[in-house]
Amino acid sequence: MELKALTLQANTIRQDIIRMLTEAGSGHPGGSLGMADIFTVLYFDFLSINPPKPDAIDRDYLVLSNGHICPVLYATLAHRGFFPVKKLVTLRKLGSPLQGHPHREALPGLESSSGPLGSGLSQACGMAKGLLIDGRKNRVVCLTSDGEHQEGNTWEAVLFAAKYRLSNLIEIIDRNNIQIDGRTEEVMPLGSIRDKYHAFGWHTIEIDGNDINDIKKALAEADAVADKPSVIVAHVVPGKGVSFMENQYQWHGKAPSKEEAAQALLELAKAREGFS
Amino acid sequence: MKLNPDLFTDKVKKEATRIGFGLGLVAAARADKNVVALTADLAASTALGDFIKEFPERFIQVGVAEQNLAAVASGLAHVGKIPFATSFSMFNPGRNWEQIRTTIGYNNQPVKIVGTHSGLGVGEDGATHQALEDIAITRVIPGMVVLSPCDAIQAKQATIAAAKTASPTYLRLNRQRVPTIFSEDTSFEIGKAQLVRDGKDVTIIAAGPMLYPALVAAEELGKEGISAAVINMHTIKPLDSRAIVTAARKTGRIVTVEDHQIHGGLGSAVAEVVVQECPVPMNILGMPDKYGESGHVEQLFVKFGLTEKEIAQMCRVLLR
Ligand SMILES: Cc1ncc(C[n+]2csc(CCOP(=O)(O)OP(=O)(O)O)c2C)c(N)n1
Ligand SMILES: [Mg+2]
Numbered sequence: 293m294e295l296k297a298l299t300l301q302a303n304t305i306r307q308d309i310i311r312m313l314t315e316a317g318s319g320h321p322g323g324s325l326g327m328a329d330i331f332t333v334l335y336f337d338f339l340s341i342n343p344p345k346p347d348a349i350d351r352d353y354l355v356l357s358n359g360h361i362c363p364v365l366y367a368t369l370a371h372r373g374f375f376p377v378k379k380l381v382t383l384r385k386l387g388s389p390l391q392g393h394p395h396r397e398a399l400p401g402l403e404s405s406s407g408p409l410g411s412g413l414s415q416a417c418g419m420a421k422g423l424l425i426d427g428r429k430n431r432v433v434c435l436t437s438d439g440e441h442q443e444g445n446t447w448e449a450v451l452f453a454a455k456y457r458l459s460n461l462i463e464i465i466d467r468n469n470i471q472i473d474g475r476t477e478e479v480m481p482l483g484s485i486r487d488k489y490h491a492f493g494w495h496t497i498e499i500d501g502n503d504i505n506d507i508k509k510a511l512a513e514a515d516a517v518a519d520k521p522s523v524i525v526a527h528v529v530p531g532k533g534v535s536f537m538e539n540q541y542q543w544h545g546k547a548p549s550k551e552e553a554a555q556a557l558l559e560l561a562k563a564r565e566g567f568s
Numbered sequence: 569m570k571l572n573p574d575l576f577t578d579k580v581k582k583e584a585t586r587i588g589f590g591l592g593l594v595a596a597a598r599a600d601k602n603v604v605a606l607t608a609d610l611a612a613s614t615a616l617g618d619f620i621k622e623f624p625e626r627f628i629q630v631g632v633a634e635q636n637l638a639a640v641a642s643g644l645a646h647v648g649k650i651p652f653a654t655s656f657s658m659f660n661p662g663r664n665w666e667q668i669r670t671t672i673g674y675n676n677q678p679v680k681i682v683g684t685h686s687g688l689g690v691g692e693d694g695a696t697h698q699a700l701e702d703i704a705i706t707r708v709i710p711g712m713v714v715l716s717p718c719d720a721i722q723a724k725q726a727t728i729a730a731a732k733t734a735s736p737t738y739l740r741l742n743r744q745r746v747p748t749i750f751s752e753d754t755s756f757e758i759g760k761a762q763l764v765r766d767g768k769d770v771t772i773i774a775a776g777p778m779l780y781p782a783l784v785a786a787e788e789l790g791k792e793g794i795s796a797a798v799i800n801m802h803t804i805k806p807l808d809s810r811a812i813v814t815a816a817r818k819t820g821r822i823v824t825v826e827d828h829q830i831h832g833g834l835g836s837a838v839a840e841v842v843v844q845e846c847p848v849p850m851n852i853l854g855m856p857d858k859y860g861e862s863g864h865v866e867q868l869f870v871k872f873g874l875t876e877k878e879i880a881q882m883c884r885v886l887l888r
Contacts, residue, residue, distance in 0.1 A: 391694040480629065
């Protein structure tokens with residue numbers, strides 16, 4: 293897909309995220325909005341998937357470890373054709389397939405239930421290892437957050453992926469510098485995540501996670517690495533596209549009011565005019 | 569027992585037990601300089617705001633790292649601190665269970681594990697965050713005290729009481745607001761069940777957020793001429809087996825109700841006493857071996873059959 297089309301698609305997804313969270317009255321806008329560009333590139337440009345056949349044996353696997361940003365995953369899946377877009381506003385409601393945190397058995401296109409942080413990368417490692425054992429060509433993309441890098445489990449998986457040279461594994465880290473209690477470097481400093489992965493034996497790439505060209509290039513580079521796992525440390529602006537949410541950790545996990553939503557949608561619509 | 573006079577009216581004050589914990593923690597910290605509090609990136613949700621303001625140097629932020637949370641708390645206890653380690657129940661004692669068992673339980677350290685978000689009351693966050701197994705996994709740990717206060721006032725009392733004991737303790741709390749049943753004058757003692765309402769036909773034993781619907785059910789049954797006793801089993805371990813035996817002998821039937829799986833929780837604990845000491849017919853009401861899901865709190869309790877209606881029905885069935 294071309295840059296302009298991807299940019300417009302990401303904008304549509306951001307607008308839907310605002311509508312979904314407002315209707316739900318709770319949820320996580322910061323991470324969801326920040327990651328819209330990456331999800332757009334993954335689902336509309338990179339992953340080999342077929343929405344009518346979500347279980348196709350040759351599909352690429354996408355594991356969302358930081359499950360709380362599922363609004364961006366749901367909105368992307370809907371626009372990619374996995375289910376009707378009009379279902380998006382049922383987020384977090386009783387009986388909806390769009391659970392507050394992803395439930396694998398509730399919705400086609402989900403590879404794993406998640407929400408409890410720090411265990412997605414291990415599951416992705418298991419998938420990647422299993423595929424390598426069978427000599428299959430599917431790729432595994434795992435999305436994680438910076439906050440989850442405070443969990444020991446994440447680093448256990450980092451060791452594992454290096455040991456087994458999981459070249460079919462690409463991890464993308466939402467390096468947005470926020471978590472619930474504040475800025476990550478104040479809550480529990482992570483320092484240079486890239487340096488750490490490098491020391492652990494991974495191929496490392498660092499990008500602007502809101503730059504679609506950067507994202508595309510990084511994925512192509514990671515895909516070409518044949519002897520080790522790759523990580524893309526994506527510097528992302530949390531709340532991207534909504535001025536009053538950008539870089540504010542307070543927007544990690546609260547829904548906008550009706551008025552705030554109207555303002556957010558106005559800003560996103562304006563930005564859209566700029567691209568067209 | 570004396571209950572809040574507004575209890576069965578619309579005027580009843582509602583407050584979350586985690587808020588009571590926050591108040592109790594400050595009181596305990598004022599009384600004992602060794603009280604410290606830890607959290608894993610959930611300071612506000614676990615109601616630590618007041619504590620942090622008053623005792624910033626006694627607050628420890630470990631980041632999103634619940635296994636570290638538990639084991640660091642164990643170390644703090646070993647050098648004389650009384651640590652209150654907080655997170656959501658799913659992660660504390662869920663994620664970090666083995667660290668709790670070995671470094672806190674087996675080491676016999678007086679760490680207070682505080683799970684502020686337990687049960688279905690977590691609501692919209694859904695099944696991944698609804699800890700419905702936490703009573704089971706904590707009460708099997710030798711020596712572990714397990715507390716499930718019914719309202720914010722009792723949560724405050726339980727916090728203050730827990731700080732004074734040397735026992736490893738799990739404090740099971742809730743996110744959602746629940747009616748205030750008792751007052752500051754109501755006595756509270758770890759291990760001593762409260763006969764909240766006397767009766768002679770059946771005894772309902774409840775804990776935590778289920779005490780209120782149990783009392784409403786007893787009121788309803790009273791109108792039908794069924795006399796139901798209600799026990800608040802705020803301490804699930806050590807269990808007040810005397811109170812259970814007395815109730816079994818007097819009413820001959822027991823219904824338990826909990827915001828937890830039917831396997832391994834309050835009902836199982838009560839049944840262990842009943843079958844060994846005073847066999848009488850029992851019904852165990854709780855989550856029937858299922859996961860929860862997203863939804864409004866009230867909707868979820870209705871959907872999974874955890875309301876005064878089902879409690880009353882369970883009693884009627886036993887009386888047939
Ligand atoms: C194991 C576990 N512990 C705690 C939580 C509660 N929690 C949800 S999101 C979050 C913050 C994590 O930081 P990050 O993923 O970087 O958040 P974001 O950038 O989206 O704001 C926490 C502590 C959780 N979901 N799982
Ligand atoms: Mg973050």
